[in-house]
Amino acid sequence: xxxxxxxxxxxxxxxxxxxxxxxxxxxxxxxxxxxxxxxxxxxxxxxxxxxxxxxxxxxxxxxxxxxxxxxxxxxxxxxxxxxxxxxxxxxxxxxxxxxxxxxxxxxxxxxxxxxxxxxxxxxxxxxxxxxxxxxxxxxxxxxxxxxxxxxxxxxxxxxxxxxxxxxxxxxxxxxxxxxxxxxxxxxxxxxxxxxxxxxxxxxxxxxxxxxxxxxxxxxxxxxxxxxxxxxxxxxxxxxxxxxxxxxxxxxxxxxxxxxxxxxxxxxxxxxxxxxxxxxxxxxxxxxxxxxxxxxxxxxxxxxxxxxxxxxxxxxxxxxxxxxxxxxxxxxxxxxxxxxxxxxxxxxxxxxxxxxxxxxxxxxxxxxxxxxxxxxxxxxxxxxxxxxx
Ligand code: KG4
Ligand code: ZN
Numbered sequence: 001x002x003x004x005x006x007x008x009x010x011x012x013x014x015x016x017x018x019x020x021x022x023x024x025x026x027x028x029x030x031x032x033x034x035x036x037x038x039x040x041x042x043x044x045x046x047x048x049x050x051x052x053x054x055x056x057x058x059x060x061x062x063x064x065x066x067x068x069x070x071x072x073x074x075x076x077x078x079x080x081x082x083x084x085x086x087x088x089x090x091x092x093x094x095x096x097x098x099x100x101x102x103x104x105x106x107x108x109x110x111x112x113x114x115x116x117x118x119x120x121x122x123x124x125x126x127x128x129x130x131x132x133x134x135x136x137x138x139x140x141x142x143x144x145x146x147x148x149x150x151x152x153x154x155x156x157x158x159x160x161x162x163x164x165x166x167x168x169x170x171x172x173x174x175x176x177x178x179x180x181x182x183x184x185x186x187x188x189x190x191x192x193x194x195x196x197x198x199x200x201x202x203x204x205x206x207x208x209x210x211x212x213x214x215x216x217x218x219x220x221x222x223x224x225x226x227x228x229x230x231x232x233x234x235x236x237x238x239x240x241x242x243x244x245x246x247x248x249x250x251x252x253x254x255x256x257x258x259x260x261x262x263x264x265x266x267x268x269x270x271x272x273x274x275x276x277x278x279x280x281x282x283x284x285x286x287x288x289x290x291x292x293x294x295x296x297x298x299x300x301x302x303x304x305x306x307x308x309x310x311x312x313x314x315x316x317x318x319x320x321x322x323x324x325x326x327x328x329x330x331x332x333x334x335x336x337x338x339x340x341x342x343x344x345x346x347x348x349x350x351x352x353x354x355x356x357x358x359x360x361x362x363x364x365x366x367x368x369x370x371x372x373x374x375x376x377x378x379x380x381x382x383x384x385x386x387x388x
Pocket of ligand 1: 013143145146147173175177178189190191192195323324325326328329354355356
C-alpha cells in the first residue's frame with residue numbers, strides 16, 4: 001500500500017480544522033480552532049459569523065497543521081476538503097482555500113462528505129488499525145448537531161458505499177442537547193455541559209414520553225446478499241424524533257415554575273468570562289440537575305434502542321457510533337453495555353475525534369486517493385449533500 005500524506009481541511013460548521021494524516025491511519029497533526037467564544041453570546045451558531053471566523057483562521061490553522069506534522073505545502077500528496085453537508089458560506093471558505101492550494105501546488109484535490117468523515121473517524125481508532133478485523137455490513141450511527149442518521153456501510157476495493165436506513169424527522173440529537181441547555185440557561189454548546197451535569201442528577205426523576213415515530217414506511221424486505229446494500233427504498237426505516245422531548249422539557253419548566261431560577265442563572269453566567277462546569281453546576285438546584293439527568297437518559301435510551309433494533313433487523317456485524325454526540329459518556333457506556341448484550345462489537349472515535357475535525361476528512365479521503373477519485377476546480381459546496 002503506498003504511503004500518502006493527505007492534508008485535510010474542514011470548515012462545514014463552527015470549527016476550522018486542518019490535519020495531516022498518513023495513509024488514512026496515522027494522525028500526524030490535527031488542529032482545530034473552535035469558534036465557541038464567538039457564538040456563545042447567541043446560544044447557537046450564527047452562519048455569517050462562522051464564515052468570517054473561518055476566513056480569519058484558515059491560513060494559520062493549515063500552516064500549524066503542516067508544521068506540527070513536519071510537512072510542507074510541497075511535501076503533501078493530496079488536499080482533501082469537506083464538500084458538504086454544512087453551512088454554505090462556511091464550506092465555501094475551506095473549498096476556496098483547498099482549490100487555491102491544489103491549483104498552485106499542482107496536487108490532487110479530493111472532495112469529502114462530512115458524514116463520511118465522521119464514519120472514518122472511527123477507523124482512525126487504534127483498535128481498528130488496517131481494518132483487519134472489521135466485519136461487514138457495518139451499521140453507523142452519525143449523531144451530531146445537524147444529523148441523527150443511520151447508514152449501512154460496505155467497502156469493496158476501497159470503494160465505500162452507504163445506504164441510509166434512518167434519520168431524524170425533526171431535530172438532530174445534538175440540536176436537542178443544545179436547545180435544552182439554552183432553554184435551561186446552561187450555556188453553549190449544550191452537549192458537553194449536559195454530559196457533565198447529568199451524573200449529578202437523578203435520571204429517573206422526570207418521565208418523558210419516548211419518540212412516537214415507529215417505522216412509518218416499514219417494508220418487509222431484508223438485506224439479502226451481504227455484498228449488496230440495496231437502495232434506500234428497500235427495507236424498514238428507523239427514524240428518530242427529538243422535538244417532542246424538547247417540548248417536554250419546556251412544559252416541565254413551565255409547570256414547575258423554573259423560569260425565575262433559569263433567568264437568574266443566565267444572568268450569573270453572563271457575568272463569568274469562561275464559566276467552568278463547576279460554575280454552572282453551582283448555579284443549578286437539585287430539580288434542574290434531575291431534569292438534565294432525566295433528559296439525557298431519555299435521549300440516550302432512545303438512540304441506543306433504535307440503533308440496536310436496526311442492527312438486529314439488518315443483521316449487521318459491527319456498529320459504529322460517531323459525531324459530536326458520540327462524545328457523550330452515558331451514550332458510550334450504554335452502547336457498550338447493550339451492544340455487548342447482543343454480542344455486537346461497537347466502536348467509537350476517541351472523544352476528541354467525535355466532534356468536528358479535519359483528521360477524519362483526511363482519513364475518509366485516503367480510499368478515494370487510492371482510487372484516483374479526484375475533483376476538478378469546478379466542484380461546488382453542497383450544503384444539503386447526501387451520503388451514498
Ligand atoms: O459533529 P459536531 O462537532 O458538529 C456537527 O457536525 O454538528 O457535533 C456538535 C454537536 C453539538 O450539538 C454538541 O452539543 C454535541 O455535538 N456534543 C455533545 C457532546 N459533545 C458535543 N452532545 C452530548 N454530549 C457530549 N459530550
Ligand atoms: Zn460534524
